[in-house]
Amino acid sequence: MILSVIVPFYDEEAAIEPILRRCMAAVEELRRGRPDLAEVEVIAVDDGSRDASAERAAAVPGVRLVRHEKNRGYGAALKSGFAQARGGWLAFLDADGTCCPLSLGGLLDKALAEQLDVVIGARLHRGSKMPAFRVAGNRVFRALVRALGGAEASDVASGIRVLRREAYEELSPLPDGMDFSPAMSARALLDPALRLGEAPVWYDGRVGDSKLSALRDGLRFVKVILDAGLVYRPRAFFGWCAALLSAAALLLFALPLGGPEAPLAAALRGSADEWMYFRVILIAVFVSLAAFLTALGLVAQSLVGVIHRGRDGALVGPxxxxxxxxxxxxxxxxxxxxxxxxxxxxxxxxWRTGHIAHEYWLRPIVGGVLTAVGIQLAGFWVAARIAGLVWERRRAGSPP
Incomplete structure (x- = not known):
């Protein structure tokens, strides 16, 4: 068994040589007590550094150096390292000195013992020196994945992890930027064919300035997590959207929110004042959209079930x-x-008078919403039926 450790770097002149020397010093320690681990290779990937980082990396004996002519991104650097790696097990850690290479041994042990595909180094614990704003951001990313129905993981953006080569190929393609790690975590947590675990690792203060932009990269992290939710758990994604619209409709109906009174109170009195017209139309729109998104999520979940397979190789199905x-x-x-x-x-x-009396004004709105939702459900049923027929065809042609 070969473990390939990838260390991507960009303008890390002060940090790259020390972390690579620590990696090389850890090689024998990683192999000790693991007779199945025949070799640990260390591959450093220079992502077009403008300083002397590449020269510092080349000065470390035993490290294989891969170079990009220009800066292509953190994820692109990792992909280049994986392409050059010979190991059936892949690992990577950041070049900023925040994580200890010896931690990879514990991650590998957990993966082998529990037959996991990906093991993340969890940095959010007591003793971690992670800045508070990054801790807060990681908690947001964790909450997003959990809301989409993913398994438990405390540190989806961790820059140190171990994974099977087959898992990397299953998770590809992954982004080229800093959102590589959260995209991998979200997909592994949501994909029914993969198992992800995590183990605590030491996290120290970084050497040099961070390349991470809290706002820009944070938004990218949210995007890739939501993208994974759409691909694997659209029912949860659209379900949350529908729940928010339903809650908004309920608040508009139950609370005054700037009006003379709540529409609910007026309805209980049997009153139908003109100020309520716009409010009731808005409520009807929200309810209609909530029903639409709920049905869309159910049909989309049926469709992705035709594509994804479980750990046993069988199609997940609707x-x-x-x-x-x-x-x-x-x-x-x-x-x-x-x-x-x-x-x-x-x-x-x-039909009789050429106009609708005031006491009837609410009925066309309610009736219109109900008939529209009824027609939508009929259309979505057709789409769901198509997904079911495709799944039956694929299941019949799938290996047992």
């Missing part, structure tokens, strides 16, 4: 989403009929 989408025709038909019924009296009045 799962629970299929059972819910089978209710769409009945629920949609009922809503459509109720919507037409709600509009019966206003339409009759309009």
């Amino acid at each position: 799962g629970r989403s299929a059972a819910l989408t089978r209710l769409f025709p009945a629920v949609g038909s009922a809503l459509f009929v109720v919507g037409l019924a709600a509009n019966a009296a206003p339409l009759a009045a309009y």
Whole structure:
């Protein structure tokens, strides 16, 4: 077994030589007590440094140096290192001196003992010297992954980890920038075919200035996590959007929010004042969108189930989403009929008089929303049915 350790760097003149010497000093220690580990190779990747970083790295005996002519990004540097690596197990750590290379041994042991595909070095613990703003950011990223239904992981943006080469290939393509690590973590946590774990590692203060932009890279981290949610757990992604819209509709209905009173209170009194018109239309729009996004999430989850496979190699399939989408025709038909019924009296009045009386103003809004949602559910049921038929075809042709 070969472990390939990749150390990407860009303008790390003060830090790169010490961390590479620490890596080379750790090689024998990593092999000690691990008879299956035949070799540990260290590959440093210069991502187009403008200072003397590459010369400092080349001065460390035993390190294989890969160079980019120009700066291509943190993730691109790691990809170049992985392409040159000979190991079936891949590892990487940042070049800034924050993490100890000896920590890789514990990560590898955990991966082998628990048959994990990716093991992250968890830096968020007592004794960690991570700056407070980065701790806060990591907690936000962790909460996002958990909200999307991912497994537990405290440090999704960690820059030290060990993974199987097969897992890296399964997770590819990954971004070229600083969002490489959170993208890998989010996909590994959400992919049903992969298992991710973590183990605590020491985290010290960095040498030199950080290349990470809290705002720009933080937004990129959020984007790649949400992208992973769309690919693996669209039901959760759209479900949260629908929940926010539903909550907004409820607040608009139950609270005054600048109006003379809450629409709920007016409805209980049987009043229908003109100031409520816009509010009720807005509530109807939010409710309609919430229903649309809920149905979209269920259908999208059915579709991704046709693509993804579990650890046993079998197709995941639509799962629970299929059972819910089978209710769409009945629920949609009922809503459509109720919507037409709600509009019966206003339409009759309009037919007779050419206008709709004031007491009927609410019914066209409610009836219109119900009939629209009913039609949407019918359309989504067709899409879900297509996903089910494709899954049956693929399952029939899949190896047992």
